[in-house]
Amino acid sequence: NITMTNGAKLYLLSGMTNAPTPNYGALLDLQHKDLLIRTNCGVYLHSHPTNGGSVKVTVRFLTVEQGGQVNGDGGGFAGRADLFGYGPGSGHGFNNSAGGGGYGGVGGIGNHGPQSYGGPTYGSTNMPMDPGSSGGGLPGSYVGGAGGSLIWIEALRLTLGGTITVNGASSAVGNGGSGSGGGIYLRCNTFDCGPASVVRANGGPRMLSEGGPGGGGRIALWRVNQKGLPGTLTADAGAGAINSPPPAAGSIVWGQLTAQGTVYMVR
Numbered sequence: 001n002i003t004m005t006n007g008a009k010l011y012l013l014s015g016m017t018n019a020p021t022p023n024y025g026a027l028l029d030l031q032h033k034d035l036l037i038r039t040n041c042g043v044y045l046h047s048h049p050t051n052g053g054s055v056k057v058t059v060r061f062l063t064v065e066q067g068g069q070v071n072g073d074g075g076g077f078a079g080r081a082d083l084f085g086y087g088p089g090s091g092h093g094f095n096n097s098a099g100g101g102g103y104g105g106v107g108g109i110g111n112h113g114p115q116s117y118g119g120p121t122y123g124s125t126n127m128p129m130d131p132g133s134s135g136g137g138l139p140g141s142y143v144g145g146a147g148g149s150l151i152w153i154e155a156l157r158l159t160l161g162g163t164i165t166v167n168g169a170s171s172a173v174g175n176g177g178s179g180s181g182g183g184i185y186l187r188c189n190t191f192d193c194g195p196a197s198v199v200r201a202n203g204g205p206r207m208l209s210e211g212g213p214g215g216g217g218r219i220a221l222w223r224v225n226q227k228g229l230p231g232t233l234t235a236d237a238g239a240g241a242i243n244s245p246p247p248a249a250g251s252i253v254w255g256q257l258t259a260q261g262t263v264y265m266v267r
Helices: none
Strands: 002-004 009-013 026-037 042-046 055-064 069-071 150-160 163-165 183-193 198-200 218-227 232-234 251-256
Touching: 009 026, 026 042, 042 055
Parallel strands: 002 026, 009 042, 026 055, 042 069, 055 150, 069 163, 150 183, 163 198, 183 218, 198 232, 218 251
Antiparallel strands: none
């Protein structure tokens, strides 16, 4: 078992993957063990910045206490100093601005209108298996913000009092676009949420004068049983749009799994 205390941080960075099986770039295998994340502790999951390969977590009982977190903010497809960043939903740069990344919702347009357009949508609503895309940039100068990573967790029981987050990042320099929200894909027998719990996949906001905000990501929560609701559940577009159409919110799916049964064969 793993118990994280005293401000502990665990970083998991994915390798590349192009194979359908296994379709992950790193694996944290605690299928018969428990993971406890206490207050002020966190597990940080980063997808591959150019390939999109992501981390899969299998665990028996996962508990994230209030103040603890599973964090993939800005850990998805990376930006670069080029018209497009990485990811199928990358925004596009033009003249002196760039559009935001898209994923569950389209990215926002930059200050130079249609030519600095936001990225498109992609991926599955029911089974999001991709990280978020970066905002567009400009060759040799502006780098777009990175998208949020993919958080993929399969657990027997998930008790959430803290935060699961895959927000997109804003461009750090110049007028690049912001990244889209990432993906959250949870499958568990019992999903137990506290009133202060947070699940979010928001696009990065516009921080500077010219770039477009990121679109919202994708969240899919599949469970057999559920106790309570997350205090915050969002896949919002990034704030600060300066042109129309604005960036769009992403997708949120509540999925119902069938309980496993027992088969008796009598001969």
